[in-house]
Amino acid sequence: MMTNQTAVHYQITPSNPQAHIFEIFCHIAQADPAGQIVSLPAWLPGSYMIRDFAKNIVRISAQADGHELAINKIDKQTWQCAATDKPITISYEVYAWDLSVRTAHLDTTHGFFNGSSVFLSVAGKEKQPCSVEIQPPAGADYKDWRIATTLGRQSAALYEFGAYQANDYEELIDHPVEMGTFQLATFEVAGIPHDIVLTGQHRADMPRLCADLTKICTSHVNMFGELPKMERYMFLTMVVGNGYGGLEHRASTSLLCSRTNLPLENDPEISDEYCNFLGLCSHEYFHTWNVKRIKPEPFLPYQLQTETYTRQLWAFEGITSYYDELGLVRSGVIPAQRYLELLGQTATRVWRMPGRFKQSVADSSFDAWTKFYKQDENAPNAIVSYYTKGALIALALDLTLRHHSNNEKSLDDLMRQLWQDYGKPGNGVPEGQIEQLASDIAGKDLKEFFQRYLYNTEDLPLSDLMQDLGIEFKLRPAADMADKGGKDSKDQKSVTTLGARFSANDSGASISHIFDNSPAQLAGLAAGDIIIAVDQLKVDNQNIEKVIASYPPDSKVTITPSAGMSYMTAKQHSKKQKKIPVYLQSTPRQTNNKLKIVSNGYQNKCRVG
Numbered sequence: 316m317m318t319n320q321t322a323v324h325y326q327i328t329p330s331n332p333q334a335h336i337f338e339i340f341c342h343i344a345q346a347d348p349a350g351q352i353v354s355l356p357a358w359l360p361g362s363y364m365i366r367d368f369a370k371n372i373v374r375i376s377a378q379a380d381g382h383e384l385a386i387n388k389i390d391k392q393t394w395q396c397a398a399t400d401k402p403i404t405i406s407y408e409v410y411a412w413d414l415s416v417r418t419a420h421l422d423t424t425h426g427f428f429n430g431s432s433v434f435l436s437v438a439g440k441e442k443q444p445c446s447v448e449i450q451p452p453a454g455a456d457y458k459d460w461r462i463a464t465t466l467g468r469q470s471a472a473l474y475e476f477g478a479y480q481a482n483d484y485e486e487l488i489d490h491p492v493e494m495g496t497f498q499l500a501t502f503e504v505a506g507i508p509h510d511i512v513l514t515g516q517h518r519a520d521m522p523r524l525c526a527d528l529t530k531i532c533t534s535h536v537n538m539f540g541e542l543p544k545m546e547r548y549m550f551l552t553m554v555v556g557n558g559y560g561g562l563e564h565r566a567s568t569s570l571l572c573s574r575t576n577l578p579l580e581n582d583p584e585i586s587d588e589y590c591n592f593l594g595l596c597s598h599e600y601f602h603t604w605n606v607k608r609i610k611p612e613p614f615l616p617y618q619l620q621t622e623t624y625t626r627q628l629w630a631f632e633g634i635t636s637y638y639d640e641l642g643l644v645r646s647g648v649i650p651a652q653r654y655l656e657l658l659g660q661t662a663t664r665v666w667r668m669p670g671r672f673k674q675s676v677a678d679s680s681f682d683a684w685t686k687f688y689k690q691d692e693n694a695p696n697a698i699v700s701y702y703t704k705g706a707l708i709a710l711a712l713d714l715t716l717r718h719h720s721n722n723e724k725s726l727d728d729l730m731r732q733l734w735q736d737y738g739k740p741g742n743g744v745p746e747g748q749i750e751q752l753a754s755d756i757a758g759k760d761l762k763e764f765f766q767r768y769l770y771n772t773e774d775l776p777l778s779d780l781m782q783d784l785g786i787e788f789k790l791r792p793a794a795d796m797a798d799k800g801g802k803d804s805k806d807q808k809s810v811t812t813l814g815a816r817f818s819a820n821d822s823g824a825s826i827s828h829i830f831d832n833s834p835a836q837l838a839g840l841a842a843g844d845i846i847i848a849v850d851q852l853k854v855d856n857q858n859i860e861k862v863i864a865s866y867p868p869d870s871k872v873t874i875t876p877s878a879g880m881s882y883m884t885a886k887q888h889s890k891k892q893k894k895i896p897v898y899l900q901s902t903p904r905q906t907n908n909k910l911k912i913v914s915n916g917y918q919n920k921c922r923v924g
């Protein structure tokens with residue numbers, strides 16, 4: 316293999332696309348003579364869950380001075396080489412078959428990897444420059460493959476295989492790499508080229524995509540006053556039949572979207588799905604400042620071997636979620652009324668969850684590792700999202716700052732100050748500091764605001780805060796469980812419900828979630844139970860809500876579960892009455908209501924920009 320001047324040099328090859336295998340060499344010029352330790356991260360920044368990437372290493376060996384060198388595994392993600400004073404080369408293979416933005420994926424059509432899945436971290440050399448030779452798969456079938464990555468180019472030409480480099484390990488793993496025959500378009504923001512890279516089959520209107528993204532990115536750059544220093548930015552997008560997600564990086568983002576998320580030619584409308592995709596791009600781009608550079612203090616540096624705790628994710632994900640949609644209206648991509656509908660939908664998601672009274676947003680952030688990222692059937696009753704309620708805290712904070720400053724100051728001032736004081740110079744933001752800065756900007760102690768809405772579980776006073784702007788914040792009953800909110804409805808009637816969510820099942824309607832104090836819960840039903848009939852008539856997940864809604868409130872219906880409820884043995888079940896009486900309720904106002912924000916003189920009284 317080719318060696319290099321850097322302390323650590325890697326070579327990565329998609330050696331067997333059919334078997335989804337990357338082959339990697341890691342060359343260490345001056346290894347620790349006591350026995351070099353190497354490891355893979357347990358998690359990657361931006362996704363707060365232990366993922367144990369090392370489990371995908373399927374073969375590993377080491378060589379020194381032309382001979383095999385013993386390499387011993389010492390924990391789930393760490394190896395130690397035998398002591399030697401010679402340079403070491405570690406050779407290993409990584410299985411890459413996860414079509415997500417978080418790990419690695421390889422087949423005969425394309426390859427993608429995050430460095431945290433493929434590059435071993437070399438103990439003692441994490442802060443030193445490293446280089447990587449990225450090679451194409453062998454064979455004529457792959458002669459058209461190119462690369463899209465913002466990793467620093469050493470001798471490789473733009474979009475070409477070859478030599479790349481990074482100043483340290485953290486930088487190395489913060490530039491994901493896409494390879495294959497992707498489609499590519501380039502636009503410029505703040506004088507810096509931005510690429511939209513699309514892998515997978517699609518018929519997207521690329522000029523339209525570039526035009527809309529240019530507006531959105533420019534709006535964020537204008538708000539912060541500058542784009543952080545970089546040579547290029549990339550939206551690395553995997554287009555699939557059904558998928559959605561994104562992960563932020565310092566000069567790029569990895570996105571996963573459905574074909575239906577992309578705009579088609581000659582369609583001037585912004586569909587809900589395209590609007591979602593633009594919101595996702597806006598979100599990840601805003602992270603270029605907020606969390607990639609303005610970071611919670613515990614993330615400096617990242618400790619990727621184990622969980623890292625912070626109560627501040629509301630500020631890094633919630634504020635970012637607030638600005639992702641705000642960016643769409645500020646840039647003129649969507650009109651104000653459409654923005655208010657999106658805001659109404661965010662509020663609806665929060666107001667629907669009984670868990671918002673059990674967990675504070677600060678605790679949701681702290682426990683992200685085990686609760687938000689590991690949601691189960693009880694999640695709606697147990698947790699609150701630091702994304703959605705965090706976005707509402709950001710909205711309420713923005714309105715509060717405007718209120719106390721006669722509309723002279725806003726959340727923009729707070730974000731700019733965070734950028735200047737913390738992001739740009741590379742200082743971590745201590746816990747509590749954002750609250751302090753907000754109070755300074757407001758010219759008023761906002762401790763009570765944060766106590767109530769961030770550290771406790773109170774609902775945000777959006778109705779009061781919006782009054783200033785001539786915007787009505789209105790709660791109304793949900794039409795059904797699929798009602799997203801955001802729009803008014805003439806029909807203000809409460810709907811009769813079981814208080815459960817359903818998924819498809821061959822036998823009937825399978826219960827996926829049951830809300831606290833719902834008729835379903837009171838009747839003893841549980842997640843996993845399958846309802847086959849209501850009052851002797853067959854139901855499925857498509858029609859059960861309509862069937863239940865046809866009964867007046869307080870009526871009694873008889874539910875027939877499929878034989879053997881989830882928690883019972885067959886013997887128990889035969890003894891128990893097979894039909895379950897359920898007393899229906901109309902949707903309780905506090906938990907199931909839908910929320911709408913009615914625009915009323917909005918244009919005159921409030922500047923969204």
Ligand code: ZN
Pocket residue numbers: 598602631632635
């Ligand atoms: Zn985010």
